[in-house]
Amino acid sequence: MLNFDFKNPTKIIFGKGQMAVLPKEIPADAKILLLYGGGSIKKNGIYEQVKEALSDFEVVEFGGIPANPEYQVLLKALEIIKSEKITFLLAVGGGSVIDGTKFLSSAALYEGEDPWEILKKPIRTFVGMPFGCVLTLPATGSEMNSGAVITRADSKEKLGMGGPGLFPQFSILDPEVIQSIPVRQLENGIVDAFNHVLEQYITFPAGASLQDRFAESILQTLIEVGPKVIENPSDYAAASNFMWSCTMALNGLIQKGVPTDWAVHAIGHELTALFGIDHARTLAIIGPNHYQYNFEAKKEKLAQYAERVWGISNGSVEEKAQAGIDKTKSFYTQLNVSYKLSDYTADYNGVATTIANRLDARGWVKLGENKNITPKDVEKIVEMSY
Ligand code: NZQ
Ligand code: ZN
Numbered sequence: 001m002l003n004f005d006f007k008n009p010t011k012i013i014f015g016k017g018q019m020a021v022l023p024k025e026i027p028a029d030a031k032i033l034l035l036y037g038g039g040s041i042k043k044n045g046i047y048e049q050v051k052e053a054l055s056d057f058e059v060v061e062f063g064g065i066p067a068n069p070e071y072q073v074l075l076k077a078l079e080i081i082k083s084e085k086i087t088f089l090l091a092v093g094g095g096s097v098i099d100g101t102k103f104l105s106s107a108a109l110y111e112g113e114d115p116w117e118i119l120k121k122p123i124r125t126f127v128g129m130p131f132g133c134v135l136t137l138p139a140t141g142s143e144m145n146s147g148a149v150i151t152r153a154d155s156k157e158k159l160g161m162g163g164p165g166l167f168p169q170f171s172i173l174d175p176e177v178i179q180s181i182p183v184r185q186l187e188n189g190i191v192d193a194f195n196h197v198l199e200q201y202i203t204f205p206a207g208a209s210l211q212d213r214f215a216e217s218i219l220q221t222l223i224e225v226g227p228k229v230i231e232n233p234s235d236y237a238a239a240s241n242f243m244w245s246c247t248m249a250l251n252g253l254i255q256k257g258v259p260t261d262w263a264v265h266a267i268g269h270e271l272t273a274l275f276g277i278d279h280a281r282t283l284a285i286i287g288p289n290h291y292q293y294n295f296e297a298k299k300e301k302l303a304q305y306a307e308r309v310w311g312i313s314n315g316s317v318e319e320k321a322q323a324g325i326d327k328t329k330s331f332y333t334q335l336n337v338s339y340k341l342s343d344y345t346a347d348y349n350g351v352a353t354t355i356a357n358r359l360d361a362r363g364w365v366k367l368g369e370n371k372n373i374t375p376k377d378v379e380k381i382v383e384m385s386y
Helices: 018-025 046-053 071-083 095-109 175-180 183-199 209-231 236-249 263-275 279-293 295-310 317-334 351-362 375-384
Strands: 011-014 031-036 058-062 088-093 131-135 147-152 157-162 170-173
Touching (some): 011 236, 018 131, 018 170, 088 095, 095 131, 095 157, 157 263, 175 236, 183 209, 183 317, 209 236, 279 317
Parallel strands (some): 031 058, 031 088, 131 170
């Protein structure tokens, strides 16, 4: 096992009816900016619940943060934070609203000229404006981690940021919200969380038995409850296990003591930046080909995955490893998530080179757990995904 340090200060408030505790988690004298997305919270009753819970507070609202949170939109919220002298941010939404709020938490206290530098350089955030979350869509784990991904449409960029100052103070997770989520977003949530685990697990053996079993248990749980949630979003047992699996997949715990990959996300983000493809679907497109391309380096963990997660006990290491990749693809098909780029855009010709050049220009020339995946390799992986 590798050395590590681990601190996660986010308080999770999990379960039915937990919105009631919201007022107790925010300082009584706070001036709150309530941040939300395109309006789903106004259709499913979450907006009313939040407003009722905050009735004793001074609240300013900012709605309209789009999926793949857009920098220019967030700058408008930043102006409000400054002009209204906001002291606390409350994100009510999925990963996009929470990530947008993390950017604002950082930008509100940023002393430099141009807040884009937080993403471009990037600059780590050690102290941000305090914020909490009401999670409406299980998927990203953003509700219990300190990372964010922000999009800039004018330059077609999608860049990450983070730092120990960007953990939410609290996150309210009520699995009953799942009843209102469109099927496509449920499918996305399962695939995103699944890939978060794979990025921290399909690497090389590091003698971290407990970490491996944490990872495997999350994968097994997603395989078990994912299809049930899609079939019946009112199945509370399935919904609650799905929600907690998504949080556990990316709250930092399972990455401790093990090598991590994250090449699939790095490449996938480019597909979202270029084509607007849903984040999770870009991972389905790139993941299996990334594992195929890096088969030799990853075959031991792929075989372990096939054996322990999919129950494949026969065959050589190579045969099991291949079965692991094939099972992953079948799972995506079962979830109605295509792993072929050409199913999302007709405009894919040459995109492998474009992505390789973009990564090269940014200096992202050594991806993966072995830091040996070059832009040339990325080009081949993307080509395999057409
Ligand atoms: O905007 P509204 O109207 O709220 O609608 C949203 C949005 O259209 C809708 N939705 C959310 N909760 C709902 C709901 N609709 C009905 N009922 C509900 N209860 O779902 C749509 C997608 O929302 P979004 O927040 O974009 O989805 P998700 O949670 O999948 O977040 C994706 C974003 O997170 C980033 C992605 O890159 C992407 O920008 N990621 C963040 C990570 C992190 N911070 O750790 C890690 C991830 O790997 C990922 O990169
Ligand atoms: Zn993801």
